[in-house]
Amino acid sequence: MNRWVEGLRQLRQYPSAVAGALIILFLIGLSIYTVIAIPYGQALERWRGGAYWERNPVNAEPIWLDRLTGGNLPKTFTVKPDPDTVASEAFPGGRRVTIPLDFSFDAGGFPSELNLFLDAEYDERAPFVRLTWHTPDGRSIPLGSHQVGHHDRIGLSRDWDLERRLGNVPHVGLFAGPDPAPDPQVLDGDYELTLDAILFEPDASLDANLVVYGQVHGLAGTDHQRRDLLLALLWGTPVALAFGLLATAGTTITTLVIAAVGVWYRGWVDAVIQRLTEVNMILPLLPILVMVGTLYSTSIWAMLGVVIALGIFSAGIKMYRAMLLPIREAPYIEAAQAYGASNARIILRYMIPRILPVMIPTFVTLIPTFVFLEASLALLGLGDPSLPTWGKILNDAQNQSALYHGFFYWVLEPAALLMLTGLGFAMLGFALDRVFNPRLRTQ
């Protein structure tokens, strides 16, 4: 036991070890927070997309990224009706309601989208609504009339007619000056979208939310399905760590035991293990995983299983065997046989503990290998499609040609986290190597 304590104390001397440990602790902390704050089921559900995200902009970059470059791009905001300003006028057969949606706008860029969400309550006859846009410089632009269902979304940005009339896409044209110049400028000031609604039933009511979509969103931005990337970045952390840890533990422990068994029993047992290992080492891991993923299943557990199975008979067996061979010849092993210790006892308690200290740095530096492997698989489209992971983000980004469109954050954010993980484990691992492998020390 003393050796471990002594080892840890020595570890503190290395700044790289401390840095690496801090990074890993940060990642672990992040994982714990994520798992508690956004439970698994909920995360999967949200990640599927759909109505949950409908109030997020598409492909919005992170807010801090814009502010760092001195920009002032608009954030998404919702305009709700102020009950005091709603005017209601009854008439035979119904009611006429005027709902003004007022807001002021003075951002450094145009909104990315305009959607009007209408919720109407009625029994049989749907209300009717007429929309008018009022700009700060006094223009009034009619936006058309609609019959409103129980839940309606009017995509003002996709009104081609409006676009033609304005000479620009609506979310630009409605916020620009009167001359539809080729280089429109944002017109700052107070805007109003007026809804003239006619309700045909006394109990009918109408609620309207105007969502002015910004160009920036949150800490991480959004993707093509309006999903907040932060969800996948956060949830990718525990998945990456868990996969890395499980795969490493599974392969390392099994490899160790098999190597020890081979060294102990020698003869044909050892020969068979070595031949199996040599054949397996030649087999290419990634193409086999691609095959399994394509033909069988892409569930993350299947991937993990195959990775471990193929990883067991790997170069690790050769390395551990080389380390165990001289240990097997040690006099104390023979002494143990002489006092009647069983083979299992000798292997587990007398041989393997000799190489555990050496195994630890290998273990730690192996973890990011499997993390990258999982990300690579997801990037190739073989990851678990329902799981929000870093590799999945990269996969989506690639499919959506993120770099071509200039959405660099979409690629850089997961890449940065992958690199951070690799860096943290590598630094800790190499420092551990120097502690537990005294021969590597230079002094």
Add this chain to the structure above:
Amino acid sequence: MADDPLLSVDGLRLHYRARSGIVHAVDGVSFDVRRNEALVILGESGCGKSSLAKALLRVLPRNVQTFDGSIRVDGEETMGYAEERFRQEIRWQRIGLVMQAAMNALNPVVRVGEQVAEPLRVHLGWSRQRAQARAREVFDLVGVSQDFLERYPFELSGGMRQRVVLAMALIAEPDLVIMDEPTSALDVLTQASIMNRLKRIKRELGTSFILITHDVATSSEIADRVALMYAGQMVEISNAEHFFHDPAHPYAQALMASVPRLHQAERPEHIPGEPPSLADPPAGCRFAERCPKRFGRCAEAPDMLTVEHDRSVRCWLFRYGGNL
């Protein structure tokens, strides 16, 4: 110059840095070796004798803290030599070295004949034929059949490998050969055989030997003089007659008493205690703690005192004319 001893060492010190502090492996060692003489440096493990062998031939570790003193070869001071000059003139040509477990240090993928001949070709530029011819000669000298010139080290037994290594040390006809535990890993009969060889080589070639060992019996096989080493220092340097029949230093006496003898009925006695650590040697006489004859003066470190011809002892007992 002809009267000078072949090798004259004076105040040699070798200290090196270790994690536990500074190890005073060789701490002020002085002795001479004359022509055609075999000096045995006798000492137990941890006394610094292997470091002494390395120091004499400047095969130094990286973490050397102190390396000074005087090493004269045929009267000429060599401490000042640059590494290159030392390598070309002294090492292997004037002084050969057979290190501990050298038989395990043979290159396993080169035939032994070639290995033995190689230094002649590399250092002296001899042609292949000439070097091989000399290799055959020296194989005869050490008692290995010439058939083995073409064999690889793994095909030879331990005893034969040791002879091969001896051949490598002798091939340039050095005046002096330093051997560190040359026979400790070998069987009794093989040991005797090799010691016979050494005696013959000494007689026929006039080579001087420094034999470093912990085995008292082996030392008596060849020693003309014995230098007893303890905790980094020489404590007695005497000729063989004096040393084996009538040792002066209390440690020498205790050591002789602890050797089990075949033809003697008394049981050997062991020496209580342990040798001091070379990292932290005591201030006074280093053997005082275990010495049955210590007295007050022993708190001060004694010098080497010449008691009579060919007998020097590092012990206060002889300052006052103690028992001889």
Add this chain to the structure above:
Amino acid sequence: MSTQQPLLSVEDLHTWFELRHWGFLRVGSVRAVDGVTFALDHGESVAFVGESGCGKSSLARTLLGLHRPTSGRVVCEGRSLGDLGRAELKAYRGRVGYVQQDPYGALPPFMDIGRILAEPLKVHGVRDRAERERRIEAALAEVRLTPAKTYTSKFPHMLSGGQLQRVVIARALVLEPSLLVADEPVSMLDASVRVEILELLRRIRAQRNLTLAFITHDLSTVRHFADRIFVMYAGRIVEQAPVDELLEHPQHPYTQALLTALADPDPDNAQRERPVPGGEAPSLLHPPTGCRFHPRCPHAMAGTCDVEDPPRFEPRPGHHSACWLHR
């Protein structure tokens, strides 16, 4: 010596090791122990002397139960080793203690002394912790490593060679064996420590009436610590006798050569060469025909020694030697 049954009786024991390529191709057999017969009485101290390759270590391993005999019998308390089942073999191993040559390698470096000494007890089912501690303390006291508490928490790298060997002996004693097999127990220790350890073994043997079997190549230590000597060569016992008798009147040419080659420290040794038989130790894979020593023996008689193996003769009472010279 004693009238009771011998502790151990070895009858025409052969222990051969098969050489196989790749785990299954048979190439040949190394005949490490090739026809050995002797008996050990309770409380005896014997030495097996010979050079490397004579089979003494393989004999030791067979006695320890580490190798099954290839043929012949090792009989302990009426039962032959070859007949024992797994559990019985384990029990047998608990009755034979093993002291090895290399004190630095004989103890696992990652365990402290207390745990090292507890392992054999755990293996043999001593579950009670207090009982184990009691026996460990007793064993440490016997090897003079007291107070026990200061040693049980130490690790092997903190101890000197002599102390380590004491721990090895303690470990061999902790199961209270009837036989102690010591394979070159002091050859890796300093000269001044050797005597200490040998004395310790002598004392322990006397106290417990333990049977002691030394394996060594060093005849000079044997005189003071053994009652009987067996000289081994090429897997056979070539001579056996009580120790003084053997040292004073060696009968077999090999024994004579060994004794001549061994020196007591004497300055006159440097003046003369010793008569030493030439040649090398024989291969155990392809041993010489007839008497194994004949290629190196100064008295070899052509037509006899190279043809037939000599049987055991008794040239002097209680002193056996396998050499045609005695016919």
